[in-house]
Amino acid sequence: MNNSSTSISSSDGVVGETEAGEERRLFGIDAAPGIAIGPAYLYAKVSFDVQRRVLTAEELQNEPSRFEEAVRRSERDLNKIIDVTRDKLGEDSAVIFEAQLLMLRDDALYSSVLTYITEHEVNAGYAVHKVMSKHRKVMEASDTEYLRERATDLQDIQDRIVRHLRRGQILSAIDPETIVVAESLTAADMILFSRKGILGCATDFGGPTSHVSIMARALGLPAVVSMHSVTEKVETGDMLILDGISGELIVNPVDETIKRYRTRKERYARLLQEEKQLVPLAAETIDGHRVGLEANLELREEIPLLKEYGAEGIGLFRTEILLLMEGRLAISEDEQFTIYKKVVENTAPGPTTFRVLDLGGDKLLPMAHREHNPFLGWRGIRVLLDKPDILVPQLRAILRASLFGPTRILLPMITSLSEIESFGEIFEGVKNKLKTEGTAFDSSIPIGAMVEVPSVALMADQFAEVVDFFSIGTNDLTQYTLAVDRGNDLVAKLYEDLHPAILQMIKRTVEAAERADIPVSLCGELATNLRAVPVLIGLGVQTLSASPVYLPAIKRVIRAMTLAEGKELADQALTSGSAVEIRQMLDQWLDEHAIGVSFFLNRDESST
Numbered sequence: 029m030n031n032s033s034t035s036i037s038s039s040d041g042v043v044g045e046t047e048a049g050e051e052r053r054l055f056g057i058d059a060a061p062g063i064a065i066g067p068a069y070l071y072a073k074v075s076f077d078v079q080r081r082v083l084t085a086e087e088l089q090n091e092p093s094r095f096e097e098a099v100r101r102s103e104r105d106l107n108k109i110i111d112v113t114r115d116k117l118g119e120d121s122a123v124i125f126e127a128q129l130l131m132l133r134d135d136a137l138y139s140s141v142l143t144y145i146t147e148h149e150v151n152a153g154y155a156v157h158k159v160m161s162k163h164r165k166v167m168e169a170s171d172t173e174y175l176r177e178r179a180t181d182l183q184d185i186q187d188r189i190v191r192h193l194r195r196g197q198i199l200s201a202i203d204p205e206t207i208v209v210a211e212s213l214t215a216a217d218m219i220l221f222s223r224k225g226i227l228g229c230a231t232d233f234g235g236p237t238s239h240v241s242i243m244a245r246a247l248g249l250p251a252v253v254s255m256h257s258v259t260e261k262v263e264t265g266d267m268l269i270l271d272g273i274s275g276e277l278i279v280n281p282v283d284e285t286i287k288r289y290r291t292r293k294e295r296y297a298r299l300l301q302e303e304k305q306l307v308p309l310a311a312e313t314i315d316g317h318r319v320g321l322e323a324n325l326e327l328r329e330e331i332p333l334l335k336e337y338g339a340e341g342i343g344l345f346r347t348e349i350l351l352l353m354e355g356r357l358a359i360s361e362d363e364q365f366t367i368y369k370k371v372v373e374n375t376a377p378g379p380t381t382f383r384v385l386d387l388g389g390d391k392l393l394p395m396a397h398r399e400h401n402p403f404l405g406w407r408g409i410r411v412l413l414d415k416p417d418i419l420v421p422q423l424r425a426i427l428r429a430s431l432f433g434p435t436r437i438l439l440p441m442i443t444s445l446s447e448i449e450s451f452g453e454i455f456e457g458v459k460n461k462l463k464t465e466g467t468a469f470d471s472s473i474p475i476g477a478m479v480e481v482p483s484v485a486l487m488a489d490q491f492a493e494v495v496d497f498f499s500i501g502t503n504d505l506t507q508y509t510l511a512v513d514r515g516n517d518l519v520a521k522l523y524e525d526l527h528p529a530i531l532q533m534i535k536r537t538v539e540a541a542e543r544a545d546i547p548v549s550l551c552g553e554l555a556t557n558l559r560a561v562p563v564l565i566g567l568g569v570q571t572l573s574a575s576p577v578y579l580p581a582i583k584r585v586i587r588a589m590t591l592a593e594g595k596e597l598a599d600q601a602l603t604s605g606s607a608v609e610i611r612q613m614l615d616q617w618l619d620e621h622a623i624g625v626s627f628f629l630n631r632d633e634s635s636t
């Protein structure tokens with residue numbers, strides 16, 4: 029990722045375009061490494077969903093039930109939203125959604141859509157668009173304010189139904205072996221597309237630590253984000269080269285370029301293979317200081333990667349991704365238990381750190397309550413403490429799984445000590461209930477806090493008294509400390525996770541952990557920024573947790589440094605005035621030590 033942030037590229041967030049002959053080069057932020065060569069698939073959300081398509085006789089037969097299914101799912105969403113709104117904001121606010129629910133099931137609307145489908149032999153998305161837009165226009169033109177306001181609700185319903193219709197539609201329409209080009213994608217889109225076998229993706233929006241980028245890395249799909257207007261410059265079928273290491277997209281490359289990139293792709297694959305020779309070796313500095321290397325996991329499918337890339341445990345299991353994949357707000361306790369047990373068994377004797385659901389932010393579920401500023405809103409522990417019906421089954425499932433190997437629980441988006449206290453009360457209740465039922469579990473399971481909001485880093489001494497471990501989440505710590513939205517491409521250049529202020533926060537946290545004698549790890553994407561590794565070790569971070577594929581390269585850096593060097597770099601960085609200065613100093617150190625990771629940092633001139 030360009031900018032200061034993570035592992036790859038040092039091209040300082042250059043976003044733009046150059047032209048040579050027929051081929052065009054577009055630049056963005058390298059979000060997930062790898063190289064893909066193939067045709068483009070332009071994923072234009074709106075037009076795709078409501079585009080008119082004449083159906084075959086067979087399709088026409090299924091279309092009414094597809095529509096019914098989308099309405100049913102929308103109904104389920106709305107019921108959830110009504111529940112949550114009633115809980116949080118009271119009955120008055122819930123009334124809006126109750127009205128939407130009634131409109132959704134309005135007989136006249138419903139049957140008009142069905143009639144439109146059969147009479148015009150078209151897709152449900154188009155029928156919904158035509159019928160609802162007509163009704164909406166009537167409402168918008170009304171003299172009554174009440175009716176004019178309801179027009180927005182109708183738009184909401186239309187969007188909701190179309191979104192559900194889209195889910196199934198995308199899968200049948202998208203071509204495998206293509207590079208998806210889109211304005212923006214969600215983590216859920218990424219999962220859907222990867223199942224279809226796409227080669228990679230390029231987007232107008234998004235930042236290096238937005239969850240779509242994290243998912244692309246987890247899925248092993250090259251991605252370039254923050255390209256600003258890639259959707260205007262690429263057509264479906266254009267030949268593309270996507271370089272997720274340098275953050276480039278080449279449109280309609282000439283043969284010579286394709287040849288060069290095939291070589292680069294092979295070289296990257298070879299390098300990854302070579303890196304694997306480091307897997308059996310210890311993550312230890314030259315002077316014998318051991319560092320823990322653990323994995324960040326999002327998907328069950330990644331479990332085999334732990335052994336493949338030499339992870340000693342799971343430092344962060346983002347459990348909320350399970351829900352995003354399912355597209356529902358709750359997975360039953362038993363379903364969760366089955367998954368968690370498998371993960372714990374496979375990771376043992378290493379530990380598994382389950383982060384309880386970090387819902388909200390950019391990990392919005394389709395049924396989530398809409399907020400103007402979700403990253404500063406109802407997110408992580410705030411949701412869980414308000415909704416014990418979501419938290420309790422998850423805690424029960426984790427506790428039951430804890431019998432099968434070392435397990436830890438990590439709390440997301442902690443800001444205040446009172447949250448730990450409230451969590452503790454719920455947790456005690458859950459443990460007591462399990463005991464009464466005679467269900468066995470590990471009663472000494474450690475509870476940790478994410479250090480991802482400045483208040484926790486600033487009060488680290490007090491927090492260290494009430495939790496068993498810290499995990500520093502630099503992705504959020506950076507956005508909350510520097511006031512830079514991690515997913516907003518307009519400010520991506522300001523997202524500097526090597527900013528001296530972030531390093532100060534890390535230092536403060538580590539020192540508090542040392543004083544209280546509790547472990548401290550770092551699981552933000554900063555751990556994958558190879559130039560940052562010596563400083564993090566020097567600051568005293570004991571364990572780094574990252575996507576498995578990055579672990580060997582991180583280990584290479586650790587094995588090439590001494591702890592004393594790390595400390596010296598950390599001291600210098602802490603007194604630096606800017607991230608740019610810190611980055612230059614660290615790059616110089618890497619150059620002097622010829623560690624052989626320049627390709628991964630996109631600093632390798634001979635690489636194309």
Ligand code: PEP
Binds near residue numbers: 344386500
């Ligand atoms: C973080 O904020 O650094 C983190 C690891 O959590 P997430 O990226 O899921 O917000």
Ligand code: MG
Binds near residue numbers: 480501503504
């Ligand atoms: Mg976070």
